[in-house]
Amino acid sequence: MNHKFYICYDLETDSPNPEEAHPTEIAAVPIEPRSLKILADETFNVIVQPPDLNEKDYFENHSDTIHWHASNHKVEAKDMLEKWKKEGVEQKLALQEFNRYCKQFEIEKTSQNWYVDPIPVGYNIIGFDNKILQRICQDNKVSCPFSFVNQVDIMHLLFTWFENIGGPSNFKMDTLREFFQMPHEGTAHEALTDVIDTARIFVRFLQFQRKQAHVKKFKGAFNGV
Amino acid sequence: MACNCDLSQVDITNPPLDCPKVWDLISCGDCKGIFQLESQLGRSLAKQLKPENMEHLSALISISRPGAMESIWDNKSATQHYIDRKNGIEPITYFHPSLENALKSTYGVICYQEQSMKIAKDIAGFNLQEADNLRKAVGKKLPKLMSEVKIKFLEGCTKQKIVNEKEAEEIFGWIQKGQRYLFCKSHGVAYAYNSYITAFAKAHYPKQFFTSYLKHSHSKPDYKEEIKELINNMKMMDIPVYPPNLTLFNESFQLIDNKITFGLTDIKGIGSAVITKLKDKVKNVEEFIQKSIDKWNWTDFLVFLSAKVDKTSVENLINSGALDFLQTERSQMLHDYWIWSQLREREQLWVQNELLRHPKKQFTLSELLQYLLDSPTGKAGGIYHKKRVTFVKSLKKIVDKPPYKIRDAIRITAKNEKELLGINLTAHKLDDYDTSLGKDTCRDIMKDSTGLFVTVVAEVVNVREHKIKSGKAKGQYMAFLTLSDQTGEADSIAVFSDIYSQYKDHLYEGSVCFFEGKVGKKGIIVNKIISL
Numbered sequence: 179m180n181h182k183f184y185i186c187y188d189l190e191t192d193s194p195n196p197e198e199a200h201p202t203e204i205a206a207v208p209i210e211p212r213s214l215k216i217l218a219d220e221t222f223n224v225i226v227q228p229p230d231l232n233e234k235d236y237f238e239n240h241s242d243t244i245h246w247h248a249s250n251h252k253v254e255a256k257d258m259l260e261k262w263k264k265e266g267v268e269q270k271l272a273l274q275e276f277n278r279y280c281k282q283f284e285i286e287k288t289s290q291n292w293y294v295d296p297i298p299v300g301y302n303i304i305g306f307d308n309k310i311l312q313r314i315c316q317d318n319k320v321s322c323p324f325s326f327v328n329q330v331d332i333m334h335l336l337f338t339w340f341e342n343i344g345g346p347s348n349f350k351m352d353t354l355r356e357f358f359q360m361p362h363e364g365t366a367h368e369a370l371t372d373v374i375d376t377a378r379i380f381v382r383f384l385q386f387q388r389k390q391a392h393v394k395k396f397k398g399a400f401n402g403v
Numbered sequence: 404m405a406c407n408c409d410l411s412q413v414d415i416t417n418p419p420l421d422c423p424k425v426w427d428l429i430s431c432g433d434c435k436g437i438f439q440l441e442s443q444l445g446r447s448l449a450k451q452l453k454p455e456n457m458e459h460l461s462a463l464i465s466i467s468r469p470g471a472m473e474s475i476w477d478n479k480s481a482t483q484h485y486i487d488r489k490n491g492i493e494p495i496t497y498f499h500p501s502l503e504n505a506l507k508s509t510y511g512v513i514c515y516q517e518q519s520m521k522i523a524k525d526i527a528g529f530n531l532q533e534a535d536n537l538r539k540a541v542g543k544k545l546p547k548l549m550s551e552v553k554i555k556f557l558e559g560c561t562k563q564k565i566v567n568e569k570e571a572e573e574i575f576g577w578i579q580k581g582q583r584y585l586f587c588k589s590h591g592v593a594y595a596y597n598s599y600i601t602a603f604a605k606a607h608y609p610k611q612f613f614t615s616y617l618k619h620s621h622s623k624p625d626y627k628e629e630i631k632e633l634i635n636n637m638k639m640m641d642i643p644v645y646p647p648n649l650t651l652f653n654e655s656f657q658l659i660d661n662k663i664t665f666g667l668t669d670i671k672g673i674g675s676a677v678i679t680k681l682k683d684k685v686k687n688v689e690e691f692i693q694k695s696i697d698k699w700n701w702t703d704f705l706v707f708l709s710a711k712v713d714k715t716s717v718e719n720l721i722n723s724g725a726l727d728f729l730q731t732e733r734s735q736m737l738h739d740y741w742i743w744s745q746l747r748e749r750e751q752l753w754v755q756n757e758l759l760r761h762p763k764k765q766f767t768l769s770e771l772l773q774y775l776l777d778s779p780t781g782k783a784g785g786i787y788h789k790k791r792v793t794f795v796k797s798l799k800k801i802v803d804k805p806p807y808k809i810r811d812a813i814r815i816t817a818k819n820e821k822e823l824l825g826i827n828l829t830a831h832k833l834d835d836y837d838t839s840l841g842k843d844t845c846r847d848i849m850k851d852s853t854g855l856f857v858t859v860v861a862e863v864v865n866v867r868e869h870k871i872k873s874g875k876a877k878g879q880y881m882a883f884l885t886l887s888d889q890t891g892e893a894d895s896i897a898v899f900s901d902i903y904s905q906y907k908d909h910l911y912e913g914s915v916c917f918f919e920g921k922v923g924k925k926g927i928i929v930n931k932i933i934s935l
Contacts, residue, residue, distance in 0.1 A: 181913070204806075212934070224806035227797075265804075267797040271745070272806075278741065279807050282815055286822075288912045 183283035183296040184209040184330070185323075186216075186377035189307045190247065190369045192228050192240045196309040200228035200269065202247070202262055204276055205369030207377050208283050208296065214381045216374065222279045223370050227266035231259075251368070270318040280323035295323060299330040301351055301376045332376055335383060354379065410607055418603040425602045426455055431850070435636040436605055436616050438597040439464050443894070447925065452486045458508055459489065461588065461595035465514045470584025481584065485512040498574065501526050501565045515588035516542050519578045526566050526574070527559030541582040549579065613637050614663050617656035627825040630669065631892075634826050637663070638891040639846050646724030646820075646828050649685075650697045654678055670723045671823045672715050684711045692759070701731040702766055705743050706755055714744070722819035724829060732811045733819075739768050742798050750775055750795070753785030772799040831889045832862050833915065836935055838888070840917045846890035848927060856921050860935065861886035861893070863914045876900040882910065884929075886918070895926025902929055909934040 187206035191199035206222040209215070230236055237244065237259060248258040267275075283296040300307055308326065315322040333349050340346065346357040351372060354360075360375055406424040413419070432450035434440035440449050440463075448467050454460045465471070466482040474481040487493035488510035495511045497503050505521035506513060513519065519541055520534035529537065533555060540548040553575055560571035605612045616633055623629040634644050647665040651657070654675060655666035667678050685696055688707045704726065709717050720726050721736045729736070743751070754771045766774075776795055778785040786792055816830035838860040843853045845861055865885040871877055879900035886893050896918070898910070909916055909932055919931040 220808060220812075222807045224801075265800065267800050268794055271794075271797050271801060274741075275801060275806050278738075282812065286818060286913055291913075 180211050180297075181291070182285055182294070182328070183211055184299045184377075184380070185280055185283060185296040186299040186373050186380060187222075187303070187307065188300055188369045188373045188376065189310055191310060192243050194243065196306050197313075199310050200230075200314065201226045201272070201310065202228060202266070203369040204272060205373045206276070206279065207370075207373050209299070209377055209381060214385055216377045216381060218374065221370060221373075222276060224267060224272050224275060225262060225265040226269055226272040227262055229269055231262060231266070269314060270320060273315060273318055273320045277320060277323045293325050293327045295325050297328045297330065298324045298326065299377070299380050300332065301372070302331060302333045303329065304331040304334065330380065332380055335380070339383065351375070408607065413607075415604060415608075416600065418600060420457055420599060422603060422606070424606045425599065428606045429454055429460070429598075429602050433605075433636070433639070434602075435632060436601060436612065438601045439594050440467075440598055448482065448486070452489060457592065457595050457599065460598060461591040462509055462514050464594045464598065465586035465588075465591040466512075466584070468584055468586070471514075474580060474584055481512055481514075485510060485514065488512065498577075499526075499566055499570055502574070513577060513581050514586065515591065516585045517588045519581060519585060522574065522578065523556060523559070526563055526571070527556045528563045529556070529559060537578070541578060541585055542587065544582050549582075553579075609637075609640055609642055610658055610661065610663055613642060614656055614658040617663070618666070620656075631826045634828075635891040639849060644828060646727060646824075647720075648728055649681075649720060649725045650728055652678070652682055652685075665723075665824060665828070667725060669824070670719050670725065671825075672719045677713075677716050681712060681716070684708060692762070697728070699729065700765065701726075701729040701736060701739070702758070702768070702771075704729055705736075705739055705768070706751070706758055706771070709740055709743060710748070710751055719823055723823045724820070732809070733816065734809050734811050738805065738809050739802075742768060742772075742802055745798055746775075746795070747787075747791070749787060750785050750791075753778060769799060769802045772802060827889075831887075832913075833860065833888050836860060836915055840933075844890040845886055845888045845893035848886075848893040848896075849891065851922075853922060853927075856919070857927050858917070858919050859886065859888070859893075860915070860917050861888045863887075863910055863912060863916065864892060865912065866910050871900060879904070882907075884910065893927075896920070896929060897923065897926055898929045898932075902932070906932040906934075 185206050185208050187204065189199075189201040190203035190205075191201050193199035202225065204222065204224050204226060208217045208220055210217060228236075237255075241255070244255045244258055248255040251258060251261075253261070280296055284294040285291055287294050298308065308324075308329065311324075312322055336346070336349055336354070346353050355375060358379065360378065406422045408419060408422050408424075418425075429437065429440065429449050430453040432446040434446045434449055437445075439445065445467050448463060452459060452463050454463050462485060466485055471481045476484075479487070484493065488495050497506060497511050502511075502522060502525075504525055505518045509515070509518070513522075516538045520529070520538050523529040523534050523537050524531075533552075536548065537552045537556070539545065540552045556575050557568070557571050560566055560574075561568065566574065601612075613633055613636075617630060620626045620629040620633065637644060642663065645662050645664045647653075647667050647670055649667070651659055651664060653659065653664055653666055654668045656669065657664055657666065667673060668675050685708065688703075688711075689695055692703060692707055694703065717740060718737065721733050721740070724733070726736060727733070731739075746754070754775055757771065757774050758766060772795060775785045776792065776799065780786050780789055780792060786795060811830075813830045813834045814832065817827050817832045817834070820827050820830065841858045841860040843857050843859045845859065847853045848857060848859065863884055864887045867883045867885075868880050869883065871879050871881060876899070880903060881900045882898045882903050883894070884896040884898060886896055898906070903910075915935045917931075917933040917935060918927075918929050920927045920929040922928075
């Protein structure tokens with residue numbers, strides 16, 4: 179029976195390539211494991227300065243992504259860059275803060291719980307966010323807040339549910355929002371908004387799965403087959 | 404129950420032996436810290452027997468032993484016979500009227516070696532020496548001496564003609580069986596006296612009693628468990644324990660201003676050596692800033708002392724509540740401490756000097772960082788290198804707009820206290836739960852004040868599985884639980900196999916559940932569990 183917290187998190191980055199991208203924003207929201215309550219008053223959100231932000235050719239090298247972020251925030255690209263410079267904190271400090279935040283949700287270590295860290299949840303985190311997080315934690319010599327023993331990628335989760343019944347035309351967040359007709363506050367692709375929407379999808383599916391899952395259905399299922 | 408003891412006239416080593424408050428304490432099983440009755444068995448038997456005088460107490464101590472409990476006749480142990488006869492549940496009978504003289508004081512149940520001597524004297528005509536040989540044979544379990552004494556006993560009985568041969572054989576048979584458990588009465592009475600004195604101290608001087616036990620808890624093999632049990636007992640008696648307080652500098656538990664205060668060295672990770680060094684450092688800072696520690700604010704501690712103490716000690720002091728006197732939330736102190744630790748020594752010194760220049764002004768951490776940023780960069784200023792300016796700016800951004808709410812979540816405070824102090828003092832896991840489902844508390848359960856049916860919301864502290872060895876449920880598992888809530892801990896919670904198999908997955912260390920059950924002979928029997 180799971181009693182580890184879920185942390186639904188998202189990184190906004192300055193590149194779509196997980197091997198090179200640096201976060202410009204980190205957002206997270208915790209989910210209480212038994213009630214599946216989204217703890218919306220315990221979110222995490224920080225603007226992060228990419229390490230090379232002040233280099234001369236930064237804008238040129240990341241122009242597409244900066245413009246994309248700017249259009250989502252309905253500002254000019256240069257203003258987007260200014261925001262990162264003005265409000266962003268150094269990457270290492272941001273990671274350390276994220277670490278301290280996630281530590282709050284560690285459970286007590288007992289004979290039954292060896293891995294106490296929260297379970298990361300997110301959209302496409304296996305292919306993108308987790309890779310970036312692990313890389314930059316290593317680069318900054320900061321311990322990663324997740325052990326990744328368990329993790330839930332919503333994109334993969336939804337694929338398994340919809341793979342032969344049709345449904346959303348693709349598994350992009352915008353498509354999913356439209357398909358599920360999700361009302362949402364805030365701006366799409368603002369990290370915190372994305373994270374809360376992802377958390378809501380996750381919780382809904384997990385509640386559904388919990389109703390369906392009974393040990394009796396699975397135990398001995400291969401007996402005699 | 405009230406008592407008429409005039410404590411100003413009482414010599415604690417020689418208290419009045421008829422204090423109703425003391426007998427009540429023992430009779431309700433509140434025996435933690437009471438000599439010879441601390442164990443679960445001792446508590447349970449004290450509750451059943453309800454001793455009213457030293458005779459009862461001496462017998463209780465004598466029969467609360469495995470030998471007495473394993474000595475069975477008429478389907479009951481010697482212990483149970485004594486308890487039932489004292490409480491009028493079973494009639495007092497004597498195998499032979501001649502035994503009444505020796506066994507009257509113990510309701511016809513042989514409890515003491517001296518009683519076997521008296522019996523031998525009364526019915527076999529033994530003199531004192533011969534009776535003492537019998538006592539030796541019984542007490543030291545000497546088979547050769549026993550068989551010699553037996554022959555003399557039977558011969559003596561034949562001569563005295565008080566009992567016949569068959570009766571004599573039977574009586575000697577009991578005495579022989581009794582060698583497994585018969586206690587020396589002088590020993591029993593001496594123990595009983597010590598038990599009474601400790602119970603008297605507990606009843607009349609509870610704060611001093613508990614402070615003393617807490618202070619000496621380190622002599623126990625598992626002292627953390629001992630501290631937990633003592634504090635849980637104190638909760639039952641409405642005696643609060645206060646978190647550690649650095650201003651008091653008490654290394655171990657102490658009664659200060661009539662308050663029992665946690666010792667600083669009882670915080671995990673903080674030993675005597677740390678406290679000794681800390682005392683010196685605090686003294687130096689007090690002289691430096693011309694303020695005694697009880698007048699410090701959080702900024703004083705952070706700026707002038709925190710860097711002189713190792714990180715683990717500072718964090719443990721914060722998380723255990725030892726710095727609560729600084730009137731700042733623990734999570735805020737931890738966060739500020741982390742920010743402060745990012746500054747270099749030079750930068751910290753610069754900030755210290757600013758504080759010293761304005762001793763009466765209260766600075767926030769943000770203001771101090773701003774002051775640092777406003778100072779010249781380079782040799783003449785606080786920040787030496789330009790690159791550090793960006794870093795310190797980042798620190799200030801985090802202080803001004805923290806990425807998450809910094810506040811003391813109950814869950815975290817409770818977890819930290821449990822880890823560092825071994826017990827929750829100011830917050831409990833259940834504070835985050837709606838406990839209104841349960842009408843009872845763990846304290847009600849331990850005090851037997853629940854009524855026949857029990858409902859309680861509690862945290863599972865321990866699950867002890869037990870495989871059933873006989874009966875219909877042979878081979879199945881049942882469990883005994885220890886539960887905890889804000890009022891203390893309750894044990895003797897039984898979950899029989901049919902219920903246990905249904906709810907096993909919900910019962911693990913740390914789970915919070917609603918329990919419904921009824922009061923059984925030896926505790927609560929659970930019949931419904933809802934995981935919360």
